[in-house]
Amino acid sequence: MKKLDRTGASSTSPRRDEGRRRPLHERIAEDLRRAIADGEFPRGAQLPTEAALAEHYAAARGTVRAALQALTTEGLVAARRGTPRVVLGTSMSQSFSQLLSFAQWAISAGHAPGGRFVERTIRAATENEAIGLQIGVGDEIVHTVRVRSLDGTPILVERSAYPIWASEAIMALPVDCPSLTAALEERIGLVLASGTHTFDLVRAGQLDARLLGIDVDDPLLRRRGVIRMADGTPSEYTEDRFVEGSASFTVHNSVGHNPVTRDLPSS
C-alpha cells in the first residue's frame, strides 16, 4: 500500500474551474483506481480495510466508505461483511464524458475522430423527439444529421434533436466539427451531467446506406438516448447507428446498484 499518497491536486496553476480542491472522498477513490490499474491490487486481491484507509488518509470512516462505494458501483470491487473488499477487475469504466462524447472517446482510444454535418434544419419535433426533450409535439427543434468517422473511415450516422435555444450556436458551427460536445461547452457553457441510453438493432435505411457505403438491408447497432444538464433539463436527443463490427458497449451492475433495464422493443 506504499503508493497511496494524499498529495493529489498539485495546485500549480488553478486554471478555470480546475484548480478547485476536490473532495477528499474523490481523491481517495482516484488513488485506489490508479493503484488497481497499476497492478498494485491485482484481480482477486484484498483491498485495505476501511479502518486502514481511514487512518492512512486521516479521514473519517464515512469518507472512506464514500470512496469505496464509488468503486463498487463501477464494478471494480466487491464487498462482503466480515472480510476486506475484493478486486473484481483492473480497469473498467472510462470517464463519464467519454461515453457522452464520441470525440473524447475516440481520442482516449488513440484514434482520430471526424464529424461532418449532412443536414442542419429547424423543424417541428417528432413524437420521439418531443418526449425525449420534454417539450410538446410540434415545438421547434434543431435537427442535425452527421456522419462520424474514426481515422477517416465512416462508422456511424448520428441524428440529433436539440432544443431551440441551442439553434444559434449549432448553426454557427463549421461543417466539419469533430466534437459538438466540446464546441457547445465552449460557446454557450453547455455542461452535460447525465444520460439514458437504449441499445437495439435496426436495418440501414437509404440515407444510412448511402452515407456509410453499405447495403440498404445491412444491420446497424443503434444507440438512442437523452443527454441532460445538471438540473435534469434535456439538452439533446440522439440516435446513433453503428456499422456492424465498429463498436460494442459494456455495462456493470450489482445487487445494490442497477443501471440497466431490459425492454420489449419500442418504435
Next chain:
Amino acid sequence: MKKLDRTGASSTSPRRDEGRRRPLHERIAEDLRRAIADGEFPRGAQLPTEAALAEHYAAARGTVRAALQALTTEGLVAARRGTPRVVLGTSMSQSFSQLLSFAQWAISAGHAPGGRFVERTIRAATENEAIGLQIGVGDEIVHTVRVRSLDGTPILVERSAYPIWASEAIMALPVDCPSLTAALEERIGLVLASGTHTFDLVRAGQLDARLLGIDVDDPLLRRRGVIRMADGTPSEYTEDRFVEGSASFTVHNSVGHNPVTRDLPSS
C-alpha cells in the same frame, strides 16, 4: 407527501431470509420509488428536501442521503446544490435479479418464459470462457446451449459456461427449465451479486438459424457477460443472441456514476 409511510416490512410470516427487517435507507428509497411511480412526484417535480425526509422518517440526514443516492444512481432523480432534488423519470430500473434472469424479467413483464436445453456437455474451456470464469484455458467447464422463448415464440439462443463445481446440479435439471437461476439458487444456494454485460451485433450461425427459424446471415443482438457471486467469484459466462426486434436494453449514467464503457470490437 401524504403517502410516505414508514410502515413497510409487515413481518406477518418471516419465511426464509425474507422476514429479516430491511435497512431503513432501503425502505425510504423504496417508498420514494413507489411515490414517483405512482405519479405523486411527476417528471420535473421537486422531491422533499433531505431535512423534510429526515424528520418524516425520524432518521438522521445521512440515512436519508443514502436512500436518495440510490435513486440518483438509478437515474430517477437529479441533484443540485441549493435546490431540492428534481425527478427525471417516473420508472426506470427494474430489480437487479430481473436483468440477470431472463425468466424473472419475462414474468415481471407479464409474459411466459420458456427454456429448453439443446446441449449439456462437459468440455475444456475456450479462451473467452476461461477469461470470463477466471480459470485456465482447457480447465473443465459445463457448457450448455438453450433456446429461450417468450409466450411460446423462440427469441434467443443462450450459450453458457459454468464452473465444474456446478456440473452435478446442472446435469440434474430437466430438459425444459424456464429459470436456471432460480433452480440453482434453490438446489445449491447459488446467489448472484454482480454482472458485466457487453452488447454488440453478430450474424446468426447455422445453429442459431436452425434453432430460431431464421436465415444464416440474419443479424442478432448479442449480450455477452459474466455473472458473479458476492465474493466476486464468477459463476457463469453467458452469450445471448436475440432475434431482431425482440429486445432492447437501457442504461443510465451520470457525472458521479458511470457504469458504461464504449469499446472497439473484440473477438
Next chain:
DNA sequence: GAGTGGTCTAGACCACAAT
C-alpha cells in the same frame, strides 16, 4: 439571508467471516 445539497467527523451498535 435563508435554505438547499455536498462534505466530513466521531462516535455507536450490529451481522457476519475468519480464527
Next chain:
DNA sequence: TTGTGGTCTAGACCACTCG
C-alpha cells in the same frame, strides 16, 4: 473472539441557489 463491513446517529461547515 476478533475484526470486518453495514447501518445509523448527531452534529458541523461549506458552496450554492433563490427570493
